[in-house]
Amino acid sequence: MLSIVKGPYLQWPTIASMTMMWETSEPAASRVEVFIAERIHSGYQGNYKKPEHLMTIVSNESHTVIHQLTVTNLEAGTTYFYLVFSENEHGERVQSGPYPFNSAAPKGQPxxxxxxxxxxxxxxxxxxxxxxxxxxxxxxxxxxxxxxxxxxxxxxxxxxxxxxxxxxxxxxxxxxxxxxxxxxxxxxxxxxxxxxxxxxxxxxxxxxxxxxxxxxxxxxxxxxxxxxxxxxxxxxxxxxxxxxxxxxxxxxxxxxxxxxxxxxxxxxxxxxxxxxxxxxxxxxxxxxxxxxxxxxxxxxxxxxxxxxxxxxxxxxxxxxxxxxxxxxxxxxxxxxxxxxxxxxxxxxxxxxxxxxxxxxxxxxxxxxxxxxxxxxxxxxxxxxxxxxx
Structure with a gap:
């Protein structure tokens, strides 16, 4: 059965991008979905409203074991959420998330x-x-x-x-x-x-x-x-x-x-x-x-x-x-x-x-x-x- 055996994990943050990686138990197609949410006094994870869908990134490789996708056009120092998905050639699917992440801090910010x-x-x-x-x-x-x-x-x-x-x-x-x-x-x-x-x-x-x-x-x-x-x-x-x-x-x-x-x-x-x-x-x-x-x-x-x-x-x-x-x-x-x-x-x-x-x-x-x-x-x-x- 298709499963995620490593990750997902985050790589190479910039003020406008983040790379997500994970490994599956067998070759699969992959995608990442990114969400943004407004902060409130209480609610979804970490006092955020339920996130709204922002973008979907689909891998250019049809099937692989180690997955690497980069999301772009982010705002500096902003909190987002992401989900990762993989599907093998037999139609078996696996997903993980949502998880929060922050784009990198710009110059001048602690x-x-x-x-x-x-x-x-x-x-x-x-x-x-x-x-x-x-x-x-x-x-x-x-x-x-x-x-x-x-x-x-x-x-x-x-x-x-x-x-x-x-x-x-x-x-x-x-x-x-x-x-x-x-x-x-x-x-x-x-x-x-x-x-x-x-x-x-x-x-x-x-x-x-x-x-x-x-x-x-x-x-x-x-x-x-x-x-x-x-x-x-x-x-x-x-x-x-x-x-x-x-x-x-x-x-x-x-x-x-x-x-x-x-x-x-x-x-x-x-x-x-x-x-x-x-x-x-x-x-x-x-x-x-x-x-x-x-x-x-x-x-x-x-x-x-x-x-x-x-x-x-x-x-x-x-x-x-x-x-x-x-x-x-x-x-x-x-x-x-x-x-x-x-x-x-x-x-x-x-x-x-x-x-x-x-x-x-x-x-x-x-x-x-x-x-x-x-x-x-x-x-x-x-x-x-x-x-x-």
């Missing part, structure tokens, strides 16, 4: 997002058999973020089809229906084809950039800079002429966004095991073009650095490095004592919430039971001068 990782990278150590993953998704839902960054290792072995369901899509199935997400490649993804099949990131998908509100985000593939057979050394891969190295420079040169955030898997700074110091070769570029935060993972702990510039603490122009090795905790991976660059560090299952509002970035680290255990704030003046709190 936004929030969450960050976590290691839903699959921790699996070999997880005695809870995935309950931590489920807990993290539930806690993130409480904070109603606009989107989520996953900093790699979504699965245990990206070459195994079943891992994508076990460690990511199943634990996150309710959350992902209404919260779009982005991810970078971790070493556990193994650069497998499933990563490219399941996600609708901008080509070439292992590195890309996007804007949301007043923030410019850059995703990099550290597993491309540091090949598996050379780990933990870059062996000459971080250099001019290398595709994503040149992309990073061009992209940073081209943006005038108030905030700049970069995320990739291998951490340049962490006072624990699996620090990958060769990734520091990117730091002068990020410093030159005013990057504010770098998110990493790989070491399955939480760690926030002091602001760093030129490999020294700098409270005027430094970058804050945050290891959000979230859906897992490995206390034994921490060094006996903190390194010079560490501001706060704790090995507990967690996620990070970031709120961008006016001239402030608010950063909060929250554990799987909803307890706040670290917070920080970056303030930026009109001339770009940063203050750290």
């Amino acid at each position: 936004c929030s997002f969450t960050v976590t990782s290691e839903t699959g990278g921790y699996s070999g150590f997880d005695s809870t058999h995935g309950q931590i993953n489920t807990n993290i998704f539930k806690q993130m839902q409480r904070y109603r973020p606009d989107f989520t960054l996953f900093v790699g290792d979504l699965v245990n072995d990206g070459r195994k089809y079943e891992d994508w369901g076990t460690y990511f899509f199943e634990p996150g199935k309710d959350y992902l229906t209404n919260t779009p997400f982005y991810s970078c490649l971790g070493n556990h993804e193994c650069n497998a084809s499933w990563y490219y099949d399941f996600f609708a990131f901008a080509p070439p998908k292992n590195y890309y950039s996007f804007d949301y509100g007043d923030i410019h985000f850059i995703c990099l593939d550290s597993t491309d800079f540091i090949k598996p057979d050379q780990y933990p050394h870059a062996a000459g891969e971080i250099r001019p002429g290398q595709a994503q190295y040149d992309f990073l420079i061009r992209d940073l040169q081209s943006t005038s966004a108030k905030w700049k955030i970069v995320f990739f898997h291998y951490p340049p700074y962490v006072s624990g095991g699996y620090q990958v110091e060769d990734m520091r070769q990117l730091c002068p570029i990020m410093e030159k073009y005013g990057v504010d935060i770098v998110f990493n993972s790989h070491t399955i702990v939480y760690e926030r650095s002091h602001p760093i510039r030129s490999n020294e603490i700098d409270y005027e122009d430094g970058i804050v490095y945050i290891v959000a090795g979230g859906a897992g905790a490995m206390p034994e991976w921490l060094l006996p004592k903190r390194s010079w660059h560490t501001s706060q560090s704790l090995a507990v299952p967690h996620f990070v919430q970031v709120v961008a509002v006016e001239d402030n970035l608010e950063i909060r680290a929250i554990d799987e039971e909803g307890r706040l255990f670290d917070s920080a704030r970056i303030r930026k003046s009109a001339n770009g001068q940063k203050s750290f709190f």
